[in-house]
Amino acid sequence: MRTILKILFRIQTDTHCLEDATFKLPPYLIGYLRVVFILRNKYALKSRTILNQEDFMEALDPKRDSFQREATELRLGQVKIRQEVELVMVDLPEDQAEPLFERGFLPGCRICPVRTSPAGDPIVEVDGSLMALRRETANCLCVRTLSDL
Amino acid sequence: MNPLDEIEHSEKTSGNTDEIPLVALAGPPNSGKTTLFNRLTGLRQKVANYPGVTVEKHIGEVRSGGQVLADLVDLPGIHGFSARTLDEKITKEVLEGQVDGVKKPDAVIMVTDSTRLENQLMLVEQVLELNLPTLLVLNMSDELKDRGGSVNATALAERLGVQVVWTNGRTGEGTEEITEYISQLKRGNSTQSKVSDVLKDSSQSRTLPVLERFSKRKKAVKEVVSQVDFVPPKPSAISGHLDSLVLHKIWGPMIFFAVVILVFQSIFTWAVPLMDGIQFLIEVSGSWISGVLADTWFRSLLIDGIWAGVGSVVVFLPQILILFLFIGILEDSGYMARAAVIADRVMYRIGLQGRAFLPLLSGYACAVPAILSARTIEDDRDRLATIFVTPFMTCSARLPVYVLLIAAFIPNEAFLGSFLSQRTVALILLYALGIIAAVITAFILKRTLLKAESSTFLMELPPYRLPSLQTLGLRLLDRGRIFLTRVGKIIFTVTIILWFLTQFPRTEFGAPQDIEQSALGQIGHVIEPVIAPLGFDWRIGIGLVTSLAAREVIVGTLGTIYGIETADEESLDLQSALQESLSFPAAMGLLVFFAFALQCMSTVATVKRETGGWKWASFQFLYMLALGYFGAFLAFRLF
């Protein structure tokens, strides 16, 4: 299990490590992971995820299975209006994530979508300020509903 | 170390004690820094309810009882010291004392919007790390109270180890305490802030990965906030109601277009009586002066040169002021931030983003402040693209040219019934031409030179606030002053130079009889071959050259040329003179040329400064010039 987690962690920084001989994975697993990560690269999770290894291990802890699914599946863009959620991670490269961090979009913070713009982009409340962002960005913010706690 | 250096060094430091201290105002955007700056210094800087209004540093003096206590520097609002954007860089560099001519601040006043304390305190650690005496200002105390929030300021002061004061920038409440703090600095018994360890663990936090650094900061801030009994205020109900209208799926865009139309309508209708008034004043004063003065070269310079040249431009003051009045109201009310959000999708398609809306709208008044306001765009490529296309917006300097040529060449006849006149339609088409060029240019740029995988758009929406009349008025005064100084400097100089060029070489009768023989005429003939394919003659050629300084100069120039040429005859007005020397297709070509070409040195200089070099400035200039030339050529052939 730990090896796989390690691989997963490596993959999020560098997809090429799949070929890395040291891991010695069975070929079908490599194939499967490939597909997963190609899809993942194609949609939303374009770039390097910002997560440290510990967080990552914790997120994938089998004991917290529901958390894990929530964490990777629910995106801020899908959250209904007035439903408060907690940010789990920001799935954007560093330079794009930093402005979000500066404005308070940090893992653990509460975000509440209050309305959408005429074009359908979310407007959310975070840290007491109203913030408009694009749905593309919102879809890179992994959140979980508070009821799951 | 050279002993001499040491002496000099010690002299400098000992001299510092009676020097006037420099105090910096720093804090997150839209927290009220500039409002307080104006309160404290009596100076008038632009204030608005839009994050990122101040994009340059401004310095003023704080006085008390006729004595200068300190120099105060107002800085652009920042979220952090990462210095990603140009205005953040300015703030960072001033605070760290890296700017030439500005010494390192002796103290920092950190202004925060107390209604969003948790958000605002994210910056405090970095400010405290500067190791300067710091005063923490809890601004917007009125809003915090009204919306039912509170915080224990004494506890906060204790916790952070800095002095804390409450202020209300709107009424000036609490500013005496800031002045008091500043005067203590002067006396030199300021207490170095003893910063608590939780917020300050500089050495290692620098090296941490970004996310961890922020998470750590956030944890510390959360702890502080909970310790000082911060009760966050309830969201403003009025803002919520307004937003559900302004950002409504159907009403939102309709309001947006109504606002844009209102702005343009007002420029063209409300400004007219004012412009007529100014025109009248110029004419009356001109003829009065020419009646008083004897017919000498001096009268000719004054009336034909200066009065005609400067007068033709001053007329446009009302239009500029009205446009800036609207932009001021939109910004200060908080609508501009919403407009940016509404515009974002369309802008995104083009290759720009919502924050480009403000520069583009300001571009209708003048490209120079518009380009400066592009600083708030975080994404470098987006910012460059915005700067690149902003001069395509029909700035007020183009108007004199458009109005003159349209009035001279397009009949004032009804178009499509009686709703619009042909002249209005022509003007609208010219505006549209600018927009189309901007859209296509941005589209191409973002797919070639400025290609980026993705960009982000983040916009804070401040609560709606009633625009303060005083702020608006002062801002207009400021704009008016800038415009008139510009007219004074550029147009005045150009017209005087022109006038002299028409007076040489001297003949036995004095000035050359025919302007074609003058130095100016000869210059015009040198240019003529280049512009002949466009149907322009040497007079227009001179106009094109002088209008490189500023577009509207061409009107004054032509005024000077034709004025002198026809001085002996029954004075022919500029319009009929133009009709004689310019064909209709060529006039259309000239209009198109002005719609595209970057005939404005101030803009080029601003772009050079903002993009950090000649590369973009010269590329932009040449691109727009080429577009103007070929556009004019096409128009000349097609009409």
Ligand SMILES: Nc1nc2c(ncn2[C@@H]2O[C@H](COP(=O)(O)OP(=O)(O)OP(=O)(O)O)[C@@H](O)[C@H]2O)c(=O)[nH]1
């Ligand atoms: N209600 C209330 N409004 C305030 C107060 N102080 C400032 N404002 C308003 O807040 C808005 C922002 O003020 P500015 O002074 O432009 O803010 P700034 O910090 O200079 O902003 P940037 O230049 O963008 O960094 C304006 O609409 C002000 O009128 C206050 O104490 N109470």
Ligand SMILES: [Mg+2]
């Ligand atoms: Mg300001």
